[in-house]
Amino acid sequence: MDFASIDELTAALAECRRCPRLVEWREQVARDKRASFADDDYWGRPVPGFGDPAANVVIVGLAPAAHGANRTGRMFTGDRSGQWLFRALHEAGFANKPASVGPTDGLALDAAWITAPVRCAPPANKPTTDERDSCAPWFETELDLLVNRSIYICLGQYGYHSLWRYLGSRGVELPRPRPKFGHGVEISLPNNVTVLLSFHPSQQNTFTGKLTREMFAAVFERARQFSGPCPPTPAP
Ligand code: SF4
Numbered sequence: 001m002d003f004a005s006i007d008e009l010t011a012a013l014a015e016c017r018r019c020p021r022l023v024e025w026r027e028q029v030a031r032d033k034r035a036s037f038a039d040d041d042y043w044g045r046p047v048p049g050f051g052d053p054a055a056n057v058v059i060v061g062l063a064p065a066a067h068g069a070n071r072t073g074r075m076f077t078g079d080r081s082g083q084w085l086f087r088a089l090h091e092a093g094f095a096n097k098p099a100s101v102g103p104t105d106g107l108a109l110d111a112a113w114i115t116a117p118v119r120c121a122p123p124a125n126k127p128t129t130d131e132r133d134s135c136a137p138w139f140e141t142e143l144d145l146l147v148n149r150s151i152y153i154c155l156g157q158y159g160y161h162s163l164w165r166y167l168g169s170r171g172v173e174l175p176r177p178r179p180k181f182g183h184g185v186e187i188s189l190p191n192n193v194t195v196l197l198s199f200h201p202s203q204q205n206t207f208t209g210k211l212t213r214e215m216f217a218a219v220f221e222r223a224r225q226f227s228g229p230c231p232p233t234p235a236p
Helices: 006-013 020-032 080-091 129-145 157-169 213-227
Strands: 057-060 112-115 151-155 186-189 193-198
Touching: 006 129, 057 157, 057 213, 080 213, 112 129, 129 157, 151 157, 151 213, 157 193, 193 213
Parallel strands: 057 112, 057 151, 151 193
Antiparallel strands: 186 193
16 A cells, blocks of 8 residues: 555545445444434444554554444544543643543544454444454554654554564564563564554453553553653633
């Protein structure tokens, strides 16, 4: 894939229909809707990355949620995982607001970009290996275009393993064996690249207390330390 900018990639991504099962599912969910969102116009297409194209911090999730990003068209927006993520980003100074509502809410990220290895909502949040591999060029080309990237936050094992494959494909010297996934793990790579690992803020983790607000916030505070100081607050 060859795109001159993230905007070009995003425009092409929106037209992708490479995975028949996921195309059918994302469109079926968008047609049938959840009762509580019956009045919403679902996006029902591949979800682009979101944030600051000059970001040095890249957050890697898994895939859009059926009634979250597949509804709103913005990564991690419209579901409980996103509530956790944007609050943590705001507290660490990466977002100008603590919540993401939808594309017209004025939310902006500074120095951070949110992406995922699979761009269409998969049934049961489980893409197949073929689907993951079909979507990898979108994910990997997008990462290539984020020229300042140096800190990665992987939300869950799926994002971690996808990122690892990407780094390997770009010739980064990686430790072997791959470090075991765990919350709070930090991996230092050549050229001042850092990978931070976090449990995914899914309800499975947050409702059970496996992931607490404090644990999650600590990962973003750590990213802030690597990323540099918060931008100055604009004058009133
Ligand atoms: S998952 Fe990726 S490759 Fe498959 S249809 Fe969606 S955007 Fe295209």
